[in-house]
Amino acid sequence: MRFLRWMVRFPLVWLTIIVLALVLILSASGALQTARWIAVVYVSLVIAWTLFGMIRDVMRGHVGLDVLAVVAMVATLAVGEYVASLVIVLMLTGGEALEDYAGRRAKRELTALLDRSPQIAHVLVHPHSDSDEIQDVAADDVEIGDLLLIRPSEVVPVDGVLLSDEGSFDESSLTGESLPVHRQAGEEVLSGAVNGSRAVRVRALRRSADSQYQQIVALVQQAQDDRAPTVRLADRFAIPFTAVSLVIAGAAWGISGDPARFAEVLVLATPCPLLIAAPVAFLGGLSRAAKTGVIVKGGAVIEQLARVRSAAFDKTGTLTEGRPDLVAVRAAGGFDEDEVLVLAASAEQYSSHVLADGIRRAAESKGLALRPAEQASEVATNGVTALIGGRTVVVGKPAYVESLAPDTVRADIEAGQAAAYVAVDGRFAGVLLLADDPRPESAAVVAWLRAHDVERVTMLTGDARATAESVAHLVGIDDVHAELLPPEKVHLAGQLRPRPVLMVGDGVNDAPVLAAADIGIAMGAKGSTAAGDAADAVILTDSLAKVADAVSIGKHTLRVAYTAIWIGITISIALMLIATTGVIPAVAGALIQEGVDLATILYALRALTGPPTGLVVPTSDKELSPAR
16 A cells, blocks of 8 residues: 555656666567657656746746756767666656655654644533543634543643643653653643543643644644755755756767767766755754754754854743742832732733742732732733722832832842832832742853854843843853843844844743844743744743754754765766766666765755754752853
């Protein structure tokens, strides 16, 4: 069955094999004229079809590399080497099959993600009973709040909250982490994770289209559709290589006086390293990145990652853990500390800022019940305003709170701390101090980038300057731009030199600068959908070390692609020069050409593997020391 599917997919390959076999049989039986006419007619049809495709490519702005194959087929027919012309057709049509095989292998990790996309969900018919009566529905039809039954070894169809006491899930397709992850009741379970050995109940938290796995699938499909850099690579080499090949073949003809020498040389001019090897290398790089937990949106991004010369980082949630803990409440204006905390936490229920989560956790840990708001609104990167119990509560940056409560007093904070200012009914109510430690790997990533051709590393953050400079000092960054609004981040990123510029961020406020940078990388494990949509690459695990992985994979992939091209071109030119002496017959040359093609493609598959980054990440915060 597999062979039949292959025949249906590539009919020209087996048709060429049949014609070649028929021509050889007729030639051996003495029917040379019939064999010659069959070959001439078949090869002429292939030439016409190839020329049509070349013209179409030229009209799209791409140089047609198949011109060498067309000239070689015409030349072999003209000098009576019709068997060689059929072998060239076989190589040309077989190249498509070879590309298909190599491409499938190169993108196997990407394809595996698509193949495992959840399709069916088991919705509990009576969610408030102990009954497990279920109704199977398409994953796309699951509504928020539906109760789902996930059987052993099944894929979680949508993001949800675990209702069972505990569960074990394989999240390797999402994060690259091979060990099962244990979840407790109330924790979030991501779509695409594979359930362990016991059935569990989950309440749907998001619809399928908004769930983690479907967003990854969308990124993968976008990555597979982007073939731009391989076209550019081919265009860079196509005209020079074609010209050199024709000059060598023409010189051989002119010097020898034998037109057959032109055909014998030209059959060794293989464009396969450009047409197949380079695309295979980029697909391999995309696949390897996906396996490590980084979805790169196309080969163009791989090429940019290989050339990055400047890097900019957001602070909170990127260079830091993104899980700030409350360390102090400084009440003012006669307000009580618990009152300030509960009002602030109640307002922060309606905020997506990373500090909001720390404030809410602190209130809940003290047993303070959060209050609902009659209305609430957030000004991105500035703060949130909520009407709670008839009182207007504002929580946010000092300048924002001061614009609504003129009596706001700025607090003295220690290095590494962040402050959320609170106002109630237009009066300053106090300051909440939170601390967010740098990630253990941040300093190592910054040092690795500097050691691998990144000349400038900077921090672009909306946080207070004292806090930003403290974190920057710990991770080894000396170029700090703090208290920035999103437009200011975009402007500064555009001014950074040298280029290309890599920007790493995680929140909604980072989306504009991620889109504006030459390469935007979003921390997708806890980051926003907006950041992921705007970025060129998304890190699926909560680790900044993946930035080094992405840059390393980009450099290795581009190196493999160029090497494969040069291997093919160098061997081809050497063989063409040898063929000028007449020692390589046309048929043998056509067969040797396929060997060169195969060698370059096998080399291009090296992009699937590569050297480790060598990044040394401290195992605890105690190993972090101020970078000098």
